[in-house]
Each structure stands twice: as C-alpha cells, then as structure tokens.
Amino acid sequence: xxxxxxxxxxxxxxxxxxxxxxxxxxxxxxxxxxxxxxxxxxxxxxxxxxxxxxxxxxxxxxxxxxxxxxxxxxxxxxxxxxxxxxxxxxxxxxxxxxxxxxxxxxxxxxxxxxxxxxxxxxxxxxxxxxxxxxxxxxxxxxxxxxxxxxxxxxxxxxxxxxxxxxxxxxxxxxxxxxxxxxxxxxxxxxxxxxxxxxxxxxxxxxxxxxxxxxxxxxxxxxxxxxxxxxxxxxxxxxxxxxxxxxx
Amino acid sequence: xxxxxxxxxxxxxxxxxxxxxxxxxxxxxxxxxxxxxxxxxxxxxxxxxxxxxxxxxxxxxxxxxxxxxxxxxxxxxxxxxxxxxxxxxxxxxxxxxxxxxxxxxxxxxxxxxxxxxxxxxxxxxxxxxxxxxxxxxxxxxxxxxxxxxxxxxxxxxxxxxxxxxxxxxxxxxxxxxxxxxxxxxxxxxxxxxxxxxxxxxxxxxxxxxxxxxxxxxxxxxxxxxxxxxxxxxxxxxxxxxxxxxxxxxxxxxxxxxxxxxxxxxxxxxxxxxxxxxxxxxxxxxxxxxxxxxxxxxxxxxxxxxxxxxxxxxxxxxxxxxxxxxxxxxxxxxxxxxxxxxxxxxxxxxxxxxxxxxxxxxxxxxxxxxxxxxxxxxxxxxxxxxxxx
Numbered sequence: 001x002x003x004x005x006x007x008x009x010x011x012x013x014x015x016x017x018x019x020x021x022x023x024x025x026x027x028x029x030x031x032x033x034x035x036x037x038x039x040x041x042x043x044x045x046x047x048x049x050x051x052x053x054x055x056x057x058x059x060x061x062x063x064x065x066x067x068x069x070x071x072x073x074x075x076x077x078x079x080x081x082x083x084x085x086x087x088x089x090x091x092x093x094x095x096x097x098x099x100x101x102x103x104x105x106x107x108x109x110x111x112x113x114x115x116x117x118x119x120x121x122x123x124x125x126x127x128x129x130x131x132x133x134x135x136x137x138x139x140x141x142x143x144x145x146x147x148x149x150x151x152x153x154x155x156x157x158x159x160x161x162x163x164x165x166x167x168x169x170x171x172x173x174x175x176x177x178x179x180x181x182x183x184x185x186x187x188x189x190x191x192x193x194x195x196x197x198x199x200x201x202x203x204x205x206x207x208x209x210x211x212x213x214x215x216x217x218x219x220x221x222x223x224x225x226x227x228x229x230x231x232x233x234x235x236x237x238x239x240x241x242x243x244x245x246x247x
Numbered sequence: 248x249x250x251x252x253x254x255x256x257x258x259x260x261x262x263x264x265x266x267x268x269x270x271x272x273x274x275x276x277x278x279x280x281x282x283x284x285x286x287x288x289x290x291x292x293x294x295x296x297x298x299x300x301x302x303x304x305x306x307x308x309x310x311x312x313x314x315x316x317x318x319x320x321x322x323x324x325x326x327x328x329x330x331x332x333x334x335x336x337x338x339x340x341x342x343x344x345x346x347x348x349x350x351x352x353x354x355x356x357x358x359x360x361x362x363x364x365x366x367x368x369x370x371x372x373x374x375x376x377x378x379x380x381x382x383x384x385x386x387x388x389x390x391x392x393x394x395x396x397x398x399x400x401x402x403x404x405x406x407x408x409x410x411x412x413x414x415x416x417x418x419x420x421x422x423x424x425x426x427x428x429x430x431x432x433x434x435x436x437x438x439x440x441x442x443x444x445x446x447x448x449x450x451x452x453x454x455x456x457x458x459x460x461x462x463x464x465x466x467x468x469x470x471x472x473x474x475x476x477x478x479x480x481x482x483x484x485x486x487x488x489x490x491x492x493x494x495x496x497x498x499x500x501x502x503x504x505x506x507x508x509x510x511x512x513x514x515x516x517x518x519x520x521x522x523x524x525x526x527x528x529x530x531x532x533x534x535x536x537x538x539x540x541x542x543x544x545x546x547x548x549x550x551x552x553x554x555x556x557x558x559x560x561x562x563x564x565x566x567x568x569x570x571x572x573x574x575x576x577x578x579x580x581x582x583x584x585x586x587x588x589x590x591x592x593x594x595x596x597x598x599x600x601x602x603x604x605x606x607x608x609x610x611x612x613x614x615x616x617x618x619x620x621x622x623x624x625x626x627x628x629x630x631x632x633x634x635x
Binding site for chain 2: 036037038039040041042043044045082093133135137138139140141142143156163165167172174175209211213216217218219220221222224
C-alpha cells in the first residue's frame with residue numbers, strides 16, 4: 001500500500017512541475033440551512049430550515065487535467081428558524097448566523113475539453129463571526145384589549161401583544177461554540193470559455209460536526225448545521241490571463 | 248488492489264457517524280411515573296434543567312446536583328415513609344440556593360401532606376438577621392384609619408383563595424392614601440355585585456380623577472403578597488398618559504439552560520380616561536412586599552415624581568403564568584403537585600436584576616415594632632415627609 005502511495009505522490013509532483021496551474025475566481029449562491037436538533041417537549045415549538053447566501057473566493061491549484069485542490073474562503077449565512085404554531089402561531093425567531101468559512105477540497109473533474117463534470121470532497125472550518133435575531137414574541141407586560149365575555153380568542157396575541165425585534169445577537173461565551181468543523185461534498189459542471197475562464201455551477205452539502213454549543217449542561221440537546229448550497233462562479237486562469245496562450 | 252475511493256468513502260462515513268452526538272430524548276416531567284425515586288428525581292431534575300428561567304444568574308451548579316443526588320435518590324424506596332421524609336430533606340437541600348424567590352415545591356405524596364412546602368427564599372429570610380414578621384393587617388385596617396386618615400373607606404372581600412383588604416382615605420386633607428393586601432383590584436372592581444374592596448377602589452379612583460387639590464399620593468403595599476399582573480395597568484395606568492417603561496422581561500426559548508428570548512420592554516400602559524399625575528407618588532413597601540407589589544413599586548420609582556420609602560422588598564420579580572405560554576417556568580411531576588417558579592426574568596430599567604435580593608428603597612426606614620405597638624407608623628410618616 002505504501003508503495004502505491006509513494007508512486008502516486010511522485011506522479012503528482014512530476015505532473016505538478018510540468019502542468020500545474022493556479023486559478024482564482026469568485027462564487028456565490030443560495031444556502032438552505034437546517035439545524036439538526038430537536039425541541040424536546042417544548043409545546044408547539046419546532047426548529048425549521050432557513051435560507052441564506054454564500055459569497056467568496058475560489059482558489060484552485062490544478063495538478064493535472066482531472067485533479068486539483070480547491071479552497072473557498074467565503075462568508076456564509078447558516079440560519080435557522082424557531083417557530084411556534086397552533087394557538088401560538090405568530091411567535092417565531094430567525095437566527096441569522098454569519099460564518100467565515102474555509103472549505104478545502106479535492107477537486108476531481110471529468111469529461112471533454114469545454115464541458116466537464118466535477119466532484120468536490122473535503123473538510124471545512126468555519127468561524128461564527130456574527131449573528132442577528134429577528135422575530136416576534138408575546139410581551140407579558142403589554143396586554144391586549146380585554147376580550148368580550150361572549151367571544152373566543154384566536155391566538156395568544158389576543159392576550160399579550162406582540163413584541164417584534166430585529167437585533168444583533170449577543171454571544172454568550174458560556175454557551176456558544178464559535179468554531180465549527182465539518183465535511184463538505186459537492187458536484188457540478190464547468191464550462192471553459194476562451195481558454196481563460198472556467199464558469200461553473202455546483203450543488204454542495206456542508207455537514208457540521210461541531211455542536212454550536214459548548215458542553216455546558218447535562219442532557220444538552222446539540223445543534224448541528226446542515227447546509228445545502230446552490231452556487232455559481234467563475235475561475236480565471238492567471239497564467240493565460242496575463243501571458244496570453246503562450247506556455 | 249482496491250481503488251482509493253473504496254477506502255475513503257467508508258472512512259468519511261465512519262467520521263460522520265462518530266463525530267455527531269446523539270440527540271437526547273427529553274421527556275415532559277409530568278410523564279415520569281412516580282413508581283420509584285429514580286423516576287421521581289429524573290422528573291424533577293429534568294423539569295428544572297429545561298424550565299427554570301434563572302440559570303443565567305443562578306449560582307447553583309445543577310450538574311453537580313445531578314451527580315450528588317441521583318445516587319442518593321436511587322437508594323430510597325418510594326413506599327417507605329422514612330425514605331419519603333429523607334427525599335423531602337433532599338429536595339430542600341437541592342433547592343436551598345435557588346435565586347428565584349417565588350420558588351415553591353408542593354408535594355403530592357400523602358406522607359408529606361402535613362409538611363410545609365419547600366420555599367428556599369422564605370428559609371433564607373427566616374435565617375437573616377433582619378427578619379421580622381409581617382405588619383399585622385389590623386395596623387392597616389384599624390390603626391392607620393384611626394391615627395392618620397381624615398376620612399375615607401375601608402373594606403374587605405372574601406374569595407375562595409384569600410381575604411382581600413383595602414383602605415383608602417386622605418391624610419392632612421389632601422394626601423391620598425391607598426392600602427391593599429393583594430393584587431386582584433381589576434377583578435374585584437369588575438364584579439357585578441358590590442364588595443368591600445370595590446368600594447374602596449371607587450373612593451380612590453374618584454378622588455384621583457376629580458380632586459384637583461391633592462398634594463401627593465401614597466400607595467401602601469407593605470405585606471402585599473402580589474397577584475394579578477393586569478392590576479399594574481389598571482392601577483398605575485390611570486396616572487399616566489404615555490407608556491411608562493420601567494424594565495425588561497425575557498423567557499426561555501429552547502431547552503438549553505441559557506436559551507433565552509431577547510429582552511422585551513416592560514411597560515405600564517395608560518388607561519382610557521387617565522390623567523398625567525405630576526404630584527409626588529410615594530410607594531410604601533417592605534420586606535413582605537412580594538412580586539406584583541415589587542413590580543408596582545419599581546414602576547412608580549421609574550416615574551419622575553415617584554418615590555419609594557420603606558425596606559428592601561422580598562425579591563421575587565419574575566412574572567408567572569402557565570409553562571406552555573412562555574416555554575418555561577412552573578411544572579408538575581407525578582410526585583410533585585407543583586414546582587412553582589417564575590415564567591420570565593425581570594430586569595429593572597437600571598440594568599439590574601433584583602431577583603433574590605429585593606428592590607432597595609430610596610428612603611430606608613426599618614421596621615419598628617415598638618413604634619407600631621404605640622400606634623405610630625414611622626414608615627408612613629417618612630412618606631408624608633416627602634410630600635409638601
């Protein structure tokens with residue numbers, strides 16, 4: 001086995017010296033994030049997925065036609081929603097969490113000269129840099145007008161009026177674990193334009209392995225991010241961009 | 248030779264499965280069957296773990312409670328009266344340091360029917376050097392009208408739960424005084440039939456609305472154990488024409504001990520037909536002013552013309568309602584009738600949380616049993632001195 005690995009590494013180095021090319025680009029797209037957790041026995045309360053976006057750079061170092069290593073330093077919103085229903089409908093909170101993320105992946109491509117398919121697989125590290133909470137809750141000190149005795153109430157806001165909020169999330173160092181590690185996999189197609197630009201679309205899945213919370217209590221319910229991303233981008237071949245087609 | 252993919256894929260799958268923790272199953276405390284003390288303990292401990300709203304500021308180490316008491320409860324027999332008594336002692340020990348000063352455990356077990364409920368704040372008060380009994384209700388009902396009031400009304404109303412007593416009148420002709428021993432003002436005022444407290448309320452509200460010669464108002468909530476939150480707007484909402492913010496509340500949001508909603512502003516809302524009272528309003532409160540009596544005192548203190556005379560209050564500031572409404576607070580288990588605990592945390596407008604410590608007066612006048620026995624009320628006299 002070691003012999004094969006050694007041969008593989010030598011092969012990579014040789015091809016690298018001859019054909020390695022560095023490409024840089026930008027990408028962006030839509031994120032649908034699920035938080036893997038549960039609401040336990042909280043009455044009429046559920047966690048739900050919530051949309052976001054991702055934008056960043058794409059750095060690709062191509063060893064040969066089919067293999068590259070890729071890193072995508074990016075900003076990504078991994079948000080989720082907590083919502084109550086039935087009599088408590090209208091009570092909700094969006095947790096809009098921003099991360100600086102660095103996925104590092106092996107990039108394997110296949111197909112023709114212009115159109116090629118590819119798969120990415122690797123791991124990522126992300127740092128939770130900011131958060132915002134938006135929502136509505138019943139305000140116990142804000143009574144709604146009395147309901148006439150012969151009328152029934154439709155929802156909880158008929159007792160206590162809604163307090164609507166949109167504020168910066170305050171991190172709690174006792175609870176919040178801001179570093180996240182995980183796995184990433186994706187696949188897509190790319191199109192080589194004018195020998196210099198590589199346009200691509202990709203579907204990607206980020207699988208968080210780190211609980212968003214530190215281990216601060218017994219019977220803690222973990223919260224993991226599961227992020228589904230649809231993104232598009234463009235890579236520029238630096239050598240060809242600045243030196244024409246001359247090799 | 249297998250392809251590298253055949254190694255990498257299982258490895259990734261293994262990493263995936265190994266690295267995420269299982270989601271624990273959390274059960275509603277009231278679903279635990281009280282057939283043995285393991286279940287009794289788990290129901291209570293879990294209920295507190297997920298529903299108690301003060302974990303942010305409480306100093307009790309609840310994980311340590313688990314590690315210490317779980318094995319102790321495991322040794323007990325729920326059908327042995329001696330063990331039941333021992334369990335009662337453990338409940339007292341486990342909860343003795345909790346900051347929630349509403350906190351009270353009542354027991355369903357018949358062997359404990361003659362035992363007091365477990366009330367940590369009361370235990371702490373009893374052992375404090377400043378502890379004193381409540382001022383007798385007769386002081387408010389007899390002595391104050393006789394020694395201080397020019398004219399007025401007094402009355403009481405009996406309900407299945409409590410006897411409500413109220414007194415109102417004027418002092419020195421133009422200082423309006425109101426005493427009541429519990430917050431059920433709106434309910435008693437809106438009854439179809441007349442009752443003693445309603446008559447007192449009518450006297451007070453008529454004077455408030457119609458008299459133009461008043462120099463000050465004294466609201467006396469000494470010994471007042473609290474009650475309906477609706478009364479805050481019902482009483483103080485008649486004295487303001489703009490919403491009065493005096494603090495903030497927040498409740499639990501998730502199951503984690505530190506999962507909270509943001510702070511929502513706590514307001515007193517003006518009532519229809521209210522007028523802006525600019526003369527001094529003095530709250531009289533003492534160490535037996537609890538919950539709504541404290542919140543009312545805080546709200547008055549937040550007014551530009553508000554004062555507070557007396558003693559530091561009890562320290563139970565968190566509003567209470569059913570568990571499902573704010574995703575936390577009081578709960579029951581099969582073995583515990585009720586774990587009575589706040590549904591929300593309250594923070595005063597100065598940014599301080601007075602839960603467990605009490606709200607301090609701006610003019611401190613200690614309890615004086617000798618003066619009271621002689622028919623003098625030094626706290627009331629101090630309140631009068633603020634009104635010129």
